[in-house]
Amino acid sequence: MSDARLAPALASRATPEARLAAFALLTVLLAIGAFLLLPVGGWPLLLVGLLFWASAWGLTSSLAALSPASKALDRLLSIAIPALFGVTILVLWELIVRGLNVPPVLLPPPSAIGSEIADSTHLLWADLVQTFLKAVIAGYVLGCGAGFLTAILIDRSPFLKRGLLPIGNLVSALPIIGVAPIMVMWFGFDWPSKAAVVVVMVFFPMLVNTVAGLNAASAMERDLMRTYAASHWQSLLKLRLPAAMPFIFNALKINATLALIGAIVAEFFGTPIVGMGFRISAEIGRMNTPMVWAEIAVAALVGSLSYGLIALLERRATFWHPSIRKG
Amino acid sequence: MGYTGPLRRLTRRLVGGRTVPVLTVCLAIVLVWYLAAIGLNWQTETQKLARAGDYTVTEAIAATWSAQRPVLPAPHQIVAEVWKTVFDVRPTSPRSLLFHAWVTLSSTLLGFVIGSALGILIAVGILHSRTLDKSLMPWIITSQTIPILAIAPMIIVVLNSIGVSGLLPKAFISTYLSFFPVTVGMVKGLRSPDRMLTDLMHTYSATPFQTLLKLRFPASLPFLFTSMKVAVAASLVGAIVGELPTGAVAGLGARLLAGSYYGQTVQIWSALVMASVMAGVLVWLVGLAEQAALKRQGARS
Numbered sequence: 101m102s103d104a105r106l107a108p109a110l111a112s113r114a115t116p117e118a119r120l121a122a123f124a125l126l127t128v129l130l131a132i133g134a135f136l137l138l139p140v141g142g143w144p145l146l147l148v149g150l151l152f153w154a155s156a157w158g159l160t161s162s163l164a165a166l167s168p169a170s171k172a173l174d175r176l177l178s179i180a181i182p183a184l185f186g187v188t189i190l191v192l193w194e195l196i197v198r199g200l201n202v203p204p205v206l207l208p209p210p211s212a213i214g215s216e217i218a219d220s221t222h223l224l225w226a227d228l229v230q231t232f233l234k235a236v237i238a239g240y241v242l243g244c245g246a247g248f249l250t251a252i253l254i255d256r257s258p259f260l261k262r263g264l265l266p267i268g269n270l271v272s273a274l275p276i277i278g279v280a281p282i283m284v285m286w287f288g289f290d291w292p293s294k295a296a297v298v299v300v301m302v303f304f305p306m307l308v309n310t311v312a313g314l315n316a317a318s319a320m321e322r323d324l325m326r327t328y329a330a331s332h333w334q335s336l337l338k339l340r341l342p343a344a345m346p347f348i349f350n351a352l353k354i355n356a357t358l359a360l361i362g363a364i365v366a367e368f369f370g371t372p373i374v375g376m377g378f379r380i381s382a383e384i385g386r387m388n389t390p391m392v393w394a395e396i397a398v399a400a401l402v403g404s405l406s407y408g409l410i411a412l413l414e415r416r417a418t419f420w421h422p423s424i425r426k427g
Numbered sequence: 428m429g430y431t432g433p434l435r436r437l438t439r440r441l442v443g444g445r446t447v448p449v450l451t452v453c454l455a456i457v458l459v460w461y462l463a464a465i466g467l468n469w470q471t472e473t474q475k476l477a478r479a480g481d482y483t484v485t486e487a488i489a490a491t492w493s494a495q496r497p498v499l500p501a502p503h504q505i506v507a508e509v510w511k512t513v514f515d516v517r518p519t520s521p522r523s524l525l526f527h528a529w530v531t532l533s534s535t536l537l538g539f540v541i542g543s544a545l546g547i548l549i550a551v552g553i554l555h556s557r558t559l560d561k562s563l564m565p566w567i568i569t570s571q572t573i574p575i576l577a578i579a580p581m582i583i584v585v586l587n588s589i590g591v592s593g594l595l596p597k598a599f600i601s602t603y604l605s606f607f608p609v610t611v612g613m614v615k616g617l618r619s620p621d622r623m624l625t626d627l628m629h630t631y632s633a634t635p636f637q638t639l640l641k642l643r644f645p646a647s648l649p650f651l652f653t654s655m656k657v658a659v660a661a662s663l664v665g666a667i668v669g670e671l672p673t674g675a676v677a678g679l680g681a682r683l684l685a686g687s688y689y690g691q692t693v694q695i696w697s698a699l700v701m702a703s704v705m706a707g708v709l710v711w712l713v714g715l716a717e718q719a720a721l722k723r724q725g726a727r728s
Contacts, residue, residue: 157558160558160561160562161556161557161558163561164557164558164560164561164562165557165558177561178561178565181561181562181565182561182562182563182564182565182566184562185562185563185566186566205585205588206585206588206589207585259448259451260448260452261448262444262445262448262449263445263447263448263449263450263451263452264448264452266445266449267449267452267453270707273656273660273706273707273710274660274702274703274706274707275660275663275664275667275699275702275703275706277664277667277668278667278679278683278695278698278699278702279699280683281683281684281686281687281695282687282692282695282696282699284687285498285687285690285692286498356572357571357572357573357574360574361574361575361576361577364574364576364577365576365577365668365671368580368668368671369671369683369684369687370687376577377577380577380580380581381580384580384581384584387584387588389581389585392581393581395577396577396578396581399573399574399577400573400574403572403573403574404569404572404573406572407572408572
């Protein structure tokens with residue numbers, strides 16, 4: 101595999117480092133040039149913008165063609181390349197929106213979104229507390245806990261397992277988000293109703309995955325536990341729960357995204373005047389799109405951070421699993 | 428062994444299989460539902476009855492199961508409402524549930540088809556370009572952790588403001604939601620042939636396009652169908668949420684919103700049942716296509 105990846109780098113005559121440096125310099129210069137040309141506009145801007153894009157693409161691909169020997173450098177590259185791609189997209193977005201005079205209602209430039217985030221930190225923070233720290237976390241913990249406990253309980257009865265698993269699988273595919281109006285009616289406008297939506301949304305993925313995970317230990321290992329005369333709980337704690345961990349973490353990861361979506365969408369159905377979903381629908385009504393984008397940026401950040409946190413925990417908990425264990 | 432007649436075998440297959448357990452669980456759910464309906468509707472209904480005079484417990488229970496605006500409608504009320512709005516009303520009238528289901532279904536399907544096609548295209552691009560793989564793929568994976576659905580209202584309103592309305596904005600959201608799972612699944616699937624097989628194609632001096640068409644594409648089909656099941660469910664959710672923000676007048680999402688505005692719980696539940704049936708049927712249809720396609724490849728089910 102590494103030979104195949106090395107080939108394009110060797111094929112070009114210039115050393116990869118030299119090409120890289122040239123592309124980097126060119127890209128930065130073109131970006132500065134494009135921003136200087138913004139007041140001029142017209143075809144010079146278009147030309148420089150296109151050149152910037154081509155040069156950034158060249159830089160990205162020459163970075164991607166590298167296969168560094170050291171592991172640390174490789175990891176750095178695997179972060180740097182997508183980061184560079186992201187920055188390129190942001191610069192192009194800014195250039196296109198400002199160069200073509202796209203109305204900010206349609207698509208605000210990233211700079212406007214950035215300054216909106218800086219200006220209304222307290223609002224964004226209040227929304228985050230309401231939606232994420234209260235509704236999402238409470239619902240996530242309750243829902244995942246309930247799903248997990250139910251799975252442990254029905255694990256003792258093969259009959260219930262056979263009955264609940266197909267239903268759980270079916271329910272996981274249903275648009276459960278539709279229970280949001282019902283929950284808002286039952287639990288009122290404040291965060292408990294959103295937490296309830298989250299509970300319902302995350303329960304079934306957790307149930308199905310835990311039940312599947314508890315069956316993951318092989319017959320050989322189970323027989324071994326039996327020769328040790330291990331009780332049900334002993335073999336559950338020492339063998340089957342650890343073996344189920346990859347499945348449980350899979351559910352935790354799926355649920356992290358589902359929970360945030362559930363809480364935000366539930367706020368479209370009624371909420372006090374704070375919360376991410378409320379802010380999005382209210383600011384859309386006022387056509388204040390930069391604020392909507394700011395809220396979405398916060399949601400994206402929180403979503404990927406919590407996902408990352410769970411992935412980190414997974415590495416710790418399932419260090420023995422082949423997908424984590426390297427080499 | 429004792430008697431193993433057809434009846435015994437049938438019983439064993441039913442109990443040992445999934446039919447009886449699933450039916451038992453369903454029955455239990457319905458039972459709990461009826462009990463919950465009594466509990467949740469008790470207060471409002473008994474108050475109503477008390478105002479009219481004396482009442483017995485049986486009357487009160489009957490009242491909780493046939494309330495006008497129940498906190499939790501009993502299952503038969505939902506079934507009756509679905510029946511009434513599906514079969515007793517002309518499908519073209521806005522009072523018909525089929526009409527709303529069709530509005531949602533059309534944008535779901537349009538979005539799903541575009542999203543899947545886009546997902547496959549991007550997966551092929553990622554397979555053949557190392558730059559795309561290294562730069563775009565991490566973003567696609569990260570974007571799965573982002574609550575994309577939060578963008579839905581903005582897309583609808585913004586597209587409306589430039590004059591694009593109706594089916595397309597909703598289909599756009601469905602496209603957006605369905606293309607991620609397909610891309611990720613397809614990249615995995617297209618890479619699933621092992622070294623031996625790709626080497627074989629190499630010895631045939633197959634072009635990259637031929638390898639794609641004759642080896643990688645067939646090999647990716649199981650992955651494609653698995654992710655298409657996820658995608659079609661996501662695209663239905665996208666279409667429903669897309670109907671929420673603008674006060675849309677048609678579609679299952681609009682039904683949900685109207686029901687929540689006017690406290691019509693039975694209407695909300697019937698829209699939910701319809702959406703669930705649709706999701707089930709859509710996933711089942713993809714499953715059928717999967718079986719047909721895999722059977723042609725010679726897989727044994």
